[in-house]
Amino acid sequence: MSSGRRHAATAAERPDWSSLFASRTKLGGGELTAILSLVGSEDTITFSGGFPAPETFPVALVGPILSDLLTHDPAGALQYTPTEGLLSSRTAICELVAATQGTRPELSDVLVTSGGIEALQLLCRVLVEPGDAVAVEAPTYLGALMAFTGSEATIVGASMDADGVCVDELEQRFSSAQPVPKLCYVIPDFQNPTGLSLSAERREALVALCRSYGVLLVEDVAYRELGFAGSPSAPSLWSLDPDSVLQVGTFSKILFPGSRLGWAVGPSQVIAMMATAKQNSDQCAGALGQRVMSAFVEGGHFPSHLAAARALYEGRATAMLDALDHHMPEGTTWTRPRGGFFVWLTTPPEVDAIAMASKAHREHVAFVPGVPFYADGRGSNQVRLAYSGVPEDRIAEGVKRLGRLLRNE
Numbered sequence: 001m002s003s004g005r006r007h008a009a010t011a012a013e014r015p016d017w018s019s020l021f022a023s024r025t026k027l028g029g030g031e032l033t034a035i036l037s038l039v040g041s042e043d044t045i046t047f048s049g050g051f052p053a054p055e056t057f058p059v060a061l062v063g064p065i066l067s068d069l070l071t072h073d074p075a076g077a078l079q080y081t082p083t084e085g086l087l088s089s090r091t092a093i094c095e096l097v098a099a100t101q102g103t104r105p106e107l108s109d110v111l112v113t114s115g116g117i118e119a120l121q122l123l124c125r126v127l128v129e130p131g132d133a134v135a136v137e138a139p140t141y142l143g144a145l146m147a148f149t150g151s152e153a154t155i156v157g158a159s160m161d162a163d164g165v166c167v168d169e170l171e172q173r174f175s176s177a178q179p180v181p182k183l184c185y186v187i188p189d190f191q192n193p194t195g196l197s198l199s200a201e202r203r204e205a206l207v208a209l210c211r212s213y214g215v216l217l218v219e220d221v222a223y224r225e226l227g228f229a230g231s232p233s234a235p236s237l238w239s240l241d242p243d244s245v246l247q248v249g250t251f252s253k254i255l256f257p258g259s260r261l262g263w264a265v266g267p268s269q270v271i272a273m274m275a276t277a278k279q280n281s282d283q284c285a286g287a288l289g290q291r292v293m294s295a296f297v298e299g300g301h302f303p304s305h306l307a308a309a310r311a312l313y314e315g316r317a318t319a320m321l322d323a324l325d326h327h328m329p330e331g332t333t334w335t336r337p338r339g340g341f342f343v344w345l346t347t348p349p350e351v352d353a354i355a356m357a358s359k360a361h362r363e364h365v366a367f368v369p370g371v372p373f374y375a376d377g378r379g380s381n382q383v384r385l386a387y388s389g390v391p392e393d394r395i396a397e398g399v400k401r402l403g404r405l406l407r408n409e
């Protein structure tokens, strides 16, 4: 009788499938896979992935919600849902957006997505054709860059300073880019990867600029509710112009990423087209995650949950900033975030951050070098450090090791 074990083929015996891969597989994606693959290495101090702290996961509240759902409505909780999302979860998103941004979306302006990244993928499916231009902050979120380049868009990057993206530079790019970008993607609050936020004045200017050029402004609010001072001080771009701004949100950072849940809120015409595109991809976001989220919102748990998460991340950010002050050699600079998950470090120009990442790995510290956050090869002497998933005492040790490495460079 056969043991049931699969015969282990040697590398030479295995068929090579790579000649069948579609050309779009060459359009990138390896960087994110490499970051995610580091999650399991326990002895490494991992400043690489933008992972939420497991300590913030509301296990004690989610347990009873799940048990209640499975007792009273198992058929609903475990069934497919409408493509645009369950009415209860779209209503919960309207509640949350109204409470935190001061403007309530209509139900027809809301699409429940399988995470923020899916909202970006759907937008690309709906809007971006090969050769279209997409404007972004330089640097920006790697997953968004991958979505845009994967759709064969031409990326138009505008620099950032302490007040966020330079709107003057964007205006120059809009007036000179051929073609004019179809969409402009920004992360106005505690940006990934820099931790910087867009000033209130620039928000107004950016909304007016995009409107005047007919560019769809896409606002990613992944970290907006994680400001250490509590409620955000500047208005969301969507609240400034709901007819011209498409907001992408996610529950990954403010609740947990395990249910892959996010939202798109914006002009109903775009939302309806994104829902059609969703029918041809995953068809609907998972019911279970949607039901847990809406029960969490209806139960009024978000304010205290967010307050605890903000306090924890503020502690970690402070630990990282203190350690950087203490251990970094002269000539190295970094941002001082007031919320979110990230510090953005700039070393002297001669340091090669990619080479340093491999050396750091040997010292059991991981970070993401700056280059993949740009579309044009910049960032060779920059580094993203995520403090979100690392306990305070480990942060100090990790930064100490990085300081030692940098001094040797």
Ligand SMILES: Cc1ncc(COP(=O)(O)O)c(C=O)c1O
Pocket: 050, 114, 115, 116, 117, 118, 141, 143, 187, 192, 220, 222, 249, 250, 251, 252, 257, 260, 261, 262
């Ligand atoms: C700015 C930004 N947007 C969106 C996402 C995607 O989040 P998810 O797909 O987990 O909802 C992330 C995750 O790192 C992010 O940093």
